[in-house]
Amino acid sequence: MALGSCGGSAQQNATTTTRASGPGAGKPPVTIGTKNFPEAYLLGQLYSQALRAKGYTVNLKTDIGATELIYRALTSKTLDMYPDYTGVIGAVIGNQKNPKTAGEAYQIAQHVVAKDNVVLLDKAPFTDRDAIAVKPELAQRYRLSSVEDLARVPGPVTVGGPPEFRTREQGMVGLGKEYGLANLRFRPYKIGEQYEQLDKGRIEAADVFTTDGPLSRGGYVVLKDPKGLFGFQNGVPLVRRDVVDREGQEFVTTVNAVSALLTTMEMRRMNAAMTLASRSPAGVAEEFLRNHHLI
Numbered sequence: 183m184a185l186g187s188c189g190g191s192a193q194q195n196a197t198t199t200t201r202a203s204g205p206g207a208g209k210p211p212v213t214i215g216t217k218n219f220p221e222a223y224l225l226g227q228l229y230s231q232a233l234r235a236k237g238y239t240v241n242l243k244t245d246i247g248a249t250e251l252i253y254r255a256l257t258s259k260t261l262d263m264y265p266d267y268t269g270v271i272g273a274v275i276g277n278q279k280n281p282k283t284a285g286e287a288y289q290i291a292q293h294v295v296a297k298d299n300v301v302l303l304d305k306a307p308f309t310d311r312d313a314i315a316v317k318p319e320l321a322q323r324y325r326l327s328s329v330e331d332l333a334r335v336p337g338p339v340t341v342g343g344p345p346e347f348r349t350r351e352q353g354m355v356g357l358g359k360e361y362g363l364a365n366l367r368f369r370p371y372k373i374g375e376q377y378e379q380l381d382k383g384r385i386e387a388a389d390v391f392t393t394d395g396p397l398s399r400g401g402y403v404v405l406k407d408p409k410g411l412f413g414f415q416n417g418v419p420l421v422r423r424d425v426v427d428r429e430g431q432e433f434v435t436t437v438n439a440v441s442a443l444l445t446t447m448e449m450r451r452m453n454a455a456m457t458l459a460s461r462s463p464a465g466v467a468e469e470f471l472r473n474h475h476l477i
Contacts, residue, residue, distance in 0.1 A: 204237025205432035211239040212429065215246045215261040219344075219373035220456045220463065221310065221393060221449065225265040227467035229419060232440045235477040236432060248346045249274045256420060257298045263421040263437075268305055269413035271295065271420075273352050280352075280413045284309070287414040299423040303437050306417040306444040310393040312352060313412060314341070314405045320386060321403040328406040330361050335386065337365030342376040343389025353389070356411045374457065377402075393446060395454030417444060436476075443474055 212233065216226035223244050230240045243261070246252045249270050255261045268287040272278040276294030281287040284305075292302050314329050321327070324334045332339055347353040348368045357363050369385055376388035377396045390397065390404070397404065419437055426434060452470060455461045471477040 204235075205430065206233065206236045206238030209238055209429055209433075211241055212425065212433075213241045213243060213260070213262045215252055215255060215264040216242070216244045217249070217252055217264070217266070218245045218247050219391075220395075221391065221453055222265065223463040224449075224452055224456065224467055225417065227463045228440050228444075228471065229263070229265065229437055231464075231467055231471055232436050232476045233433065235471070236436050238429070238433065238436075248344070250346070253420075256300065256422060259422070262425040263419055265417055265419050267310060267415040268302075268418050269311070269352070269415040271302075271418075273413065274350065280410055282410075284414040284416055288416065288418070291418065295420060301421050301423050301426050303419045303421060303434060304441050306441040308393060308444045308446040308449045309414060309416050310391050310446075310449065311407075311412045311415040312347070313390050313392050313407065314357075314387050315380070315390045315397070315402045316387050316405065317380060318401070318403055321405075326403065326405060328408055329357065329363075329411070330408070331405070332363055332387065333361075333365065335365065338367045339363075339365050339387055340367050340369050340385045341387045341389060342369045342371050342379050342385035344373045345370040347389045352412050360409045360411050393449040393453055395450065395457035398450050398454045399458065417441065417449075439476060440471070443470075 214226055214230055216222040226242050226244055230242045233240050246255060249266060252264050253275055256264060268291045271291035271294055272281065272287060276290065278290050278294065281290055288305050295302060316326055325331065348370065349355060354366065354368050357366060371379060376390065379385045380388045419441065452466050455466045456463055468477065
């Protein structure tokens with residue numbers, strides 16, 4: 183798999199020269215990848231910049247794609263590390279059923295990746311789950327407060343979201359199986375575009391992420407998920423075991439120190455800075471790390 187053709191700016195995909203000193207000085211370069219949406223770009227910058235501050239040489243490759251693609255890049259040794267989410271790992275990679283707690287989701291994800299000699303570092307406090315959002319007008323008209331209430335809306339109800347949402351259990355498949363919603367149809371959009379489509383009335387509902395910046399400005403009703411279809415989705419970095427062994431304990435400590443600070447409110451705030459204030463992921467990450475004395 184050639185990642186040279188993947189998206190992302192030249193700045194984001196640049197390699198930074200190792201510092202002359204620090205625990206990472208002289209260590210082999212590390213290639214970190216990200217998925218294909220703003221929060222993933224931000225996470226890539228947070229981990230990359232913190233590691234560079236410790237002297238590690240980091241090559242950051244952004245916009246690689248969904249879990250199915252980026253995990254394959256990790257296990258084929260095209261990447262050394264990337265950030266993902268506990269529930270996604272269990273459901274998409276391991277085809278596991280929804281766990282009952284965040285801790286169980288983490289343990290399932292650990293078990294799933296261990297067979298591929300991949301290690302999960304500490305999970306972050308923030309959780310970024312899929313959710314279904316509608317406009318307040320629709321929610322008021324049909325008394326919508328939870329996902330199951332969508333059955334009251336005369337069909338078809340068009341749901342907009344990223345292409346992979348169509349075929350995932352934690353997506354359109356599960357909405358049919360778990361909630362019995364037979365009145366839904368799907369329309370694919372690039373991540374982030376579903377908000378504009380919802381605002382313009384081109385779709386009735388949207389697959390969103392709970393840390394999305396646009397949710398901080400109001401104007402949307404996020405429907406409850408009483409059956410727990412979308413599970414537990416704490417952010418977590420995946421690293422190949424051989425990379426952990428060669429880079430050493432300080433590498434792990436540095437990554438875990440960043441993760442420990444990433445609460446749901448902090449992530450939503452930083453996501454809003456990117457998507458609503460048009461700030462770069464690199465700039466938002468640098469400000470956060472400086473404020474917490476990690477660079």
